[in-house]
Amino acid sequence: MDRIWSVEIMKKLNVDYIADAGKKAKGKRPWFLDNPEVEKVLSITMAVAGELAVARERLDTLERILESKGIMSRNEIESFLPSEQDAQERQLWHAEYLARIMRIIQQDRESLETAPDMNEAVEDLAKEFTKE
Amino acid sequence: MKDSDYSAQLPPTYDKVHRHEMFPETTHDETARFNFITNLNQHLSTVSAGNRLAYEKRVRPDFQKENGRDFNNRHEVNQAFKSDPYWQTWSALRRNTMEMRHQAGRSVVLRQINTLNKKAEQLNAGKSTLQLNPEIKSPRYASAVDIHCQPGGYHTEICEGDVSVGANYDSGIFVTTTGGVGPMIDGGGRAVAKAVQDKFPDFKPKRILDVGCTIGHNVLPIAQAYPDAEVIAVDAGAPVLRYGHARAQSFGVNNVTFLQADVENLDYEDGYFDWIQTTMFLHELSSKSIRHIMSELGRMLKPGGLLLQVEQPQYTPDMDLFEQAIRDWDCLYNNEPFWSKMHGMDAKKIMRMGGFKNENYMEFKAAAETIDGDVTKPAKAVSEDHGREALWTVFGAWKS
Numbered sequence: 001m002d003r004i005w006s007v008e009i010m011k012k013l014n015v016d017y018i019a020d021a022g023k024k025a026k027g028k029r030p031w032f033l034d035n036p037e038v039e040k041v042l043s044i045t046m047a048v049a050g051e052l053a054v055a056r057e058r059l060d061t062l063e064r065i066l067e068s069k070g071i072m073s074r075n076e077i078e079s080f081l082p083s084e085q086d087a088q089e090r091q092l093w094h095a096e097y098l099a100r101i102m103r104i105i106q107q108d109r110e111s112l113e114t115a116p117d118m119n120e121a122v123e124d125l126a127k128e129f130t131k132e
Numbered sequence: 133m134k135d136s137d138y139s140a141q142l143p144p145t146y147d148k149v150h151r152h153e154m155f156p157e158t159t160h161d162e163t164a165r166f167n168f169i170t171n172l173n174q175h176l177s178t179v180s181a182g183n184r185l186a187y188e189k190r191v192r193p194d195f196q197k198e199n200g201r202d203f204n205n206r207h208e209v210n211q212a213f214k215s216d217p218y219w220q221t222w223s224a225l226r227r228n229t230m231e232m233r234h235q236a237g238r239s240v241v242l243r244q245i246n247t248l249n250k251k252a253e254q255l256n257a258g259k260s261t262l263q264l265n266p267e268i269k270s271p272r273y274a275s276a277v278d279i280h281c282q283p284g285g286y287h288t289e290i291c292e293g294d295v296s297v298g299a300n301y302d303s304g305i306f307v308t309t310t311g312g313v314g315p316m317i318d319g320g321g322r323a324v325a326k327a328v329q330d331k332f333p334d335f336k337p338k339r340i341l342d343v344g345c346t347i348g349h350n351v352l353p354i355a356q357a358y359p360d361a362e363v364i365a366v367d368a369g370a371p372v373l374r375y376g377h378a379r380a381q382s383f384g385v386n387n388v389t390f391l392q393a394d395v396e397n398l399d400y401e402d403g404y405f406d407w408i409q410t411t412m413f414l415h416e417l418s419s420k421s422i423r424h425i426m427s428e429l430g431r432m433l434k435p436g437g438l439l440l441q442v443e444q445p446q447y448t449p450d451m452d453l454f455e456q457a458i459r460d461w462d463c464l465y466n467n468e469p470f471w472s473k474m475h476g477m478d479a480k481k482i483m484r485m486g487g488f489k490n491e492n493y494m495e496f497k498a499a500a501e502t503i504d505g506d507v508t509k510p511a512k513a514v515s516e517d518h519g520r521e522a523l524w525t526v527f528g529a530w531k532s
């Protein structure tokens with residue numbers, strides 16, 4: 001489906017449809033959790049959950065269309081057995097994916113494990129290196 | 133639970149929304165996003181049920197222990213809830229869901245703003261039933277904060293001939309009410325029209341005033357029920373009227389005039405209208421304006437005429453404090469500054485401000501009327517989502 005906008009028209013109307021969509025409502029925003037940072041993470045998480053649902057629905061549409069055209073059946077998906085090679089590739093994908101999203105915890109652990117000289121504070125170094 | 137039990141509770145999908153000519157187009161993924169938010173709203177009503185438990189199990193006992201007495205009023209309950217972690221999480225989710233809904237609606241509308249504005253211009257061209265007045269400014273109580281977190285309120289115009297806040301409003305009602313008000317989001321208006329026809333078969337209003345009509349979604353069923361009546365729908369916001377008038381044209385409803393005016397200063401003569409209707413309007417006023425507006429409505433109504441007001445239920449002394457407090461949530465956290473005060477008022481007292489007599493007072497419940505066999509029959513909420521359900525209190529009186 002076409003996006004019915006063009007840069008020129010948006011400029012003329014002075015609309016930035018991406019930024020303006022998320023415009024804050026006038027009035028002070030209430031925060032509910034003791035820690036507003038946590039509330040921000042909750043908000044981002046819910047938005048991401050929404051986008052996952054959107055992707056899931058799109059995939060569902062795709063499967064149903066393919067099925068209705070006789071290209072595949074959804075049962076085939078349910079009974080799909082990966083070959084050895086497929087299985088390897090998939091597990092590798094999972095491992096890489098998890099490492100990527102869990103990076104911060106890996107680094108936290110590294111900071112506990114590693115020798116003290118891996119954790120020197122940059123401010124201290126700055127002082128050291130800039131001493132006249 | 134069996135699958136079929138769940139099915140009875142599932143909200144309708146967004147593709148059931150009626151696509152009139154003005155309705156913003158949605159892509160597959162935009163529709164899916166609305167589906168997610170509809171379901172999230174439905175789910176939150178089950179989360180909300182836990183507030184009752186938190187209240188009975190700790191919020192209330194803790195308060196009693198500390199103060200040696202029970203709560204005296206809903207304000208104390210609201211205060212105590214603030215430090216309850218369950219309530220905090222529910223509130224954070226609820227507020228966030230409102231914001232997500234507006235982001236989703238605005239992203240749909242703003243990318244096609246030029247097309248929508250042009251469509252409205254075409255549908256509205258040369259019609260005397262749209263009367264805008266650029267002199268009208270939204271009253272401060274309607275512009276100081278963006279009511280229910282709707283960026284731009286009902287009045288903001290991004291460019292000339294703008295309808296975007298109206299289109300965003302229309303796109304999201306189905307989502308926030310989980311389909312409960314039907315595909316044309318007019319379940320409330322249908323309920324009122326049907327109730328009046330059923331209860332007062334001899335009532336044949338010639339002139340009807342709808343006050344604070346927004347996009348006119350709830351006045352159209354009334355205008356259709358009384359096709360010979362002249363209907364005036366008033367609002368202060370130009371973009372919602374432009375959108376609402378164009379929307380009415382696409383429904384083929386021609387007996388409604390959309391008028392931009394401040395309800396506090398309408399220059400209709402005394403006794404001009406046979407029926408004056410307000411729907412979800414009173415709670416958005418201020419204490420001062422409600423007095424003045426009530427007396428104006430009383431003035432413009434003909435003796436023997438009918439004033440009806442649709443609202444969420446008033447807080448009466450027999451409504452428990454927990455429910456009052458939860459119903460206050462929208463006031464405190466969804467930018468509805470007057471909600472709490474208005475719902476705390478005695479409805480008869482409000483009517484007396486307009487010169488109506490206690491003995492003429494009437495009150496009844498109206499559940500959203502959807503269309504027969506309609507697939508979007510309101511999903512049965514697992515628990516009441518206080519303040520959002522498609523069941524209203526209608527109160528009013530005949531003018532003697």
Ligand SMILES: C[S@@+](CC[C@H](N)C(=O)[O-])C[C@H]1O[C@@H](n2cnc3c(N)ncnc32)[C@H](O)[C@@H]1O
Pocket residue numbers: 271274286320343344345346347349350351366367368369372393394395396410411412413416417
């Ligand atoms: C919650 S909306 C009403 C919704 C609509 N009647 C319905 O059936 O759902 C309140 C409307 O009242 C309008 N409004 C508030 N104060 C007003 C005033 N003094 N004069 C005209 N319109 C006013 C606002 O612009 C807004 O569109």
